[in-house]
Amino acid sequence: MAVLLKSDSVIDSLSLSLSARCLKLKERGVNPKMHVFLVGENPASVVYVRNKKKLCEKIGAICEVNQLAESVDPLTFERHLLQSAQNSSVHGIFVQLPVPKQLSSISFDHLIPPVKDVDGFHAQNIFGVFSGFPDNSYLRPCTPKGILTLLDHYKIPLSGKSVLIIGRSKIVGRPLALLLLHRDATVTMAHSKTTNLRELSRNSDIIVAALGRSEMLDETYFRATCDQTVIDVGINRRADGKLVGDVKFDAVQAIVGAITPVPGGIGPMTVVSLIDNLLIAAELQNA
Numbered sequence: 001m002a003v004l005l006k007s008d009s010v011i012d013s014l015s016l017s018l019s020a021r022c023l024k025l026k027e028r029g030v031n032p033k034m035h036v037f038l039v040g041e042n043p044a045s046v047v048y049v050r051n052k053k054k055l056c057e058k059i060g061a062i063c064e065v066n067q068l069a070e071s072v073d074p075l076t077f078e079r080h081l082l083q084s085a086q087n088s089s090v091h092g093i094f095v096q097l098p099v100p101k102q103l104s105s106i107s108f109d110h111l112i113p114p115v116k117d118v119d120g121f122h123a124q125n126i127f128g129v130f131s132g133f134p135d136n137s138y139l140r141p142c143t144p145k146g147i148l149t150l151l152d153h154y155k156i157p158l159s160g161k162s163v164l165i166i167g168r169s170k171i172v173g174r175p176l177a178l179l180l181l182h183r184d185a186t187v188t189m190a191h192s193k194t195t196n197l198r199e200l201s202r203n204s205d206i207i208v209a210a211l212g213r214s215e216m217l218d219e220t221y222f223r224a225t226c227d228q229t230v231i232d233v234g235i236n237r238r239a240d241g242k243l244v245g246d247v248k249f250d251a252v253q254a255i256v257g258a259i260t261p262v263p264g265g266i267g268p269m270t271v272v273s274l275i276d277n278l279l280i281a282a283e284l285q286n287a
């Protein structure tokens, strides 16, 4: 049976050091504070924001949620973001995605300064990912950062390993590929036009599933040698209401070496990465 790569033990150990760093900042008169923008009442977004606020407060930082109406006009929305950007007591800002249509073409790059961009999506932070800047000198995108933290916690080697990333989104697959390259992994990217996904997957040491296809990767995508590591990023709601990943967990866990559960795997790692970014942001702004 595979080793279960659960996030709770990682978060327990990280929480202690996050709390200590937060306290250190407070002793210097800096109260780490995050501003969250939640537009509308999408139930999944409300839960995600609640989880982020909970962990933020658990480690002693402040999280203020600005809930805006679904119908908020772009100018009002931008004015709110600019106010937070100019407020020196706010160290981190993020907008919970997705946003309604009327806001979808807004470039947050012009509204959220890179040093407050705790999501790690600003062009300057992506340049850091591209260039391989030192970890705590900029804000890395949260899901890829969380995946690396989890792999490191469970001491899964990356150097020289073949890693297949399925999904090339700007928030997960692409930045993860670059971060893994900087760790000397041999990275292959797959997407919806890839024709030999099964073969690629069976031949990889580590498979990261970030495609958003409910339980699509069944046991036929893995070799039955119990030595592959599977990172399931997907979060999908099945017809029966159950939350599942992109991997058919029950069938696959029997034939691989290690696997993340859904829920309890990469989701919470994304949250803890966001809080880590808030502290890095506060540290950088008060260096």
Ligand SMILES: NC(=O)c1ccc[n+]([C@@H]2O[C@H](COP(=O)([O-])OP(=O)(O)OC[C@H]3O[C@@H](n4cnc5c(N)ncnc54)[C@H](OP(=O)(O)O)[C@@H]3O)[C@@H](O)[C@H]2O)c1
Pocket: 143, 166, 167, 168, 169, 170, 171, 172, 173, 190, 191, 192, 193, 194, 197, 210, 211, 212, 213, 233, 234, 235, 236, 266, 267, 268, 270
């Ligand atoms: N755990 C977390 O914290 C977290 C964070 C972010 C996202 N997620 C979850 O991760 C999943 C992916 O999210 P995302 O935002 O990265 O997704 P996205 O922007 O929709 O991108 C999906 C990617 O998967 C590829 N893809 C789709 N169907 C495929 C198939 N049949 N075979 C191979 N590749 C396929 C797409 O290829 P093309 O480029 O060719 O279209 C695309 O590159 C979702 O379930 C999302 O909810 C979880």
